[in-house]
Amino acid sequence: MLRDGEKDTIILGNCLEVMQDFPDSCVDLVVTSPPRYFSSKTGSRYESFDEYVAAMRDVFYECIRIVKNHRYIIINVSDVFTEEKVLRRKPVVASFILFMSKMGCEYEDNIVWCRDEGVSSRLISSTPYPYYFKPVYRRESILVFRKNIPNDEKIPCPICGKMMVQRNGTSRDGVQSWECVNPDCRKSEHNRGKRFTERSVLMESAVTEENRIPEGIMNAFRTDVVDVKNIYFELSIPEFAILCYSKKGDLVFDPFFGKGDTGYAAIKSHRHYLGTEEDESVYRKAKNRMAVFGYSTPLF
Numbered sequence: 001m002l003r004d005g006e007k008d009t010i011i012l013g014n015c016l017e018v019m020q021d022f023p024d025s026c027v028d029l030v031v032t033s034p035p036r037y038f039s040s041k042t043g044s045r046y047e048s049f050d051e052y053v054a055a056m057r058d059v060f061y062e063c064i065r066i067v068k069n070h071r072y073i074i075i076n077v078s079d080v081f082t083e084e085k086v087l088r089r090k091p092v093v094a095s096f097i098l099f100m101s102k103m104g105c106e107y108e109d110n111i112v113w114c115r116d117e118g119v120s121s122r123l124i125s126s127t128p129y130p131y132y133f134k135p136v137y138r139r140e141s142i143l144v145f146r147k148n149i150p151n152d153e154k155i156p157c158p159i160c161g162k163m164m165v166q167r168n169g170t171s172r173d174g175v176q177s178w179e180c181v182n183p184d185c186r187k188s189e190h191n192r193g194k195r196f197t198e199r200s201v202l203m204e205s206a207v208t209e210e211n212r213i214p215e216g217i218m219n220a221f222r223t224d225v226v227d228v229k230n231i232y233f234e235l236s237i238p239e240f241a242i243l244c245y246s247k248k249g250d251l252v253f254d255p256f257f258g259k260g261d262t263g264y265a266a267i268k269s270h271r272h273y274l275g276t277e278e279d280e281s282v283y284r285k286a287k288n289r290m291a292v293f294g295y296s297t298p299l300f
């Protein structure tokens with residue numbers, strides 16, 4: 001079970017197994033770079049691409065369960081080229097979009113960024129004749145998904161905090177809207193009570209000076225194709241995701257924690273982190289790294 005003390009922690013183990021013990025709706029954001037698929041010929045743990053996609057789907061099914069409603073799951077992936085029978089492009093990005101959408105997430109964005117150098121084996125072959133042409137592949141996608149589960153449980157008015165609310169319709173994407181009917185609460189010029197949804201309450205709560213996104217980050221990612229000349233740009237992807245899709249004090253989870261770029265960005269942005277990593281040597285390196293950057297003073 002996830003307890004308060006387990007914030008700012010990396011758990012050694014297989015993320016799918018570890019997540020089984022987490023309660024529903026316990027994290028505010030998921031940011032991750034899943035392991036890449038490569039063919040079983042080269043020693044992959046997955047027998048086939050389909051097996052890889054099924055394994056990823058199982059992991060993200062759990063991620064959707066543990067993230068709170070209307071919060072985000074940000075996944076950095078790219079298509080890969082692998083040789084099973086022949087060298088073929090594998091539709092990683094499309095597969096993630098399909099399974100996440102089928103599991104109840106809104107597919108909000110695909111922010112593409114380009115590596116400085118190509119990463120595919122196509123780098124070595126460029127035969128200048130018709131039918132042989134193949135581009136060198138440099139793109140990675142930052143896929144942005146939002147959990148959106150219809151919920152018609154009453155929620156208190158964000159202004160007066162009272163449960164004196166009545167239904168005020170449902171949006172086209174199934175979000176229940178409420179109106180405050182407390183006679184003592186603030187009214188509009190047409191004498192209507194505050195109208196709100198679970199989603200609008202969340203969004204309005206983040207509009208504060210301390211949650212303002214720095215201009216540099218906003219500008220760098222304000223286009224859907226981000227061209228960067230610096231390979232270390234990867235470091236700022238989790239930072240961008242955390243600043244744009246969570247607020248200060250939130251808990252950010254990375255199931256594939258690796259050396260801890262998500263944790264580092266969470267600390268830097270005054271969020272809490274939680275991660276799982278199954279490789280013991282990577283886990284130890286990440287722990288040391290987090291200890292160096294960890295909180296030395298209380299956050300709040």
Ligand SMILES: C[S@@+](CC[C@H](N)C(=O)[O-])C[C@H]1O[C@@H](n2cnc3c(N)ncnc32)[C@H](O)[C@@H]1O
Pocket residue numbers: 013014015016032033034035036255256257258259260261262276277278279282
């Ligand atoms: C692409 S790397 C993550 C990179 C990461 N953003 C970083 O800062 O290093 C994927 C990581 O996931 C780990 N991993 C792969 N499958 C896993 C699983 N089922 N459970 C937990 N960790 C896993 C790998 O050991 C690897 O460290």
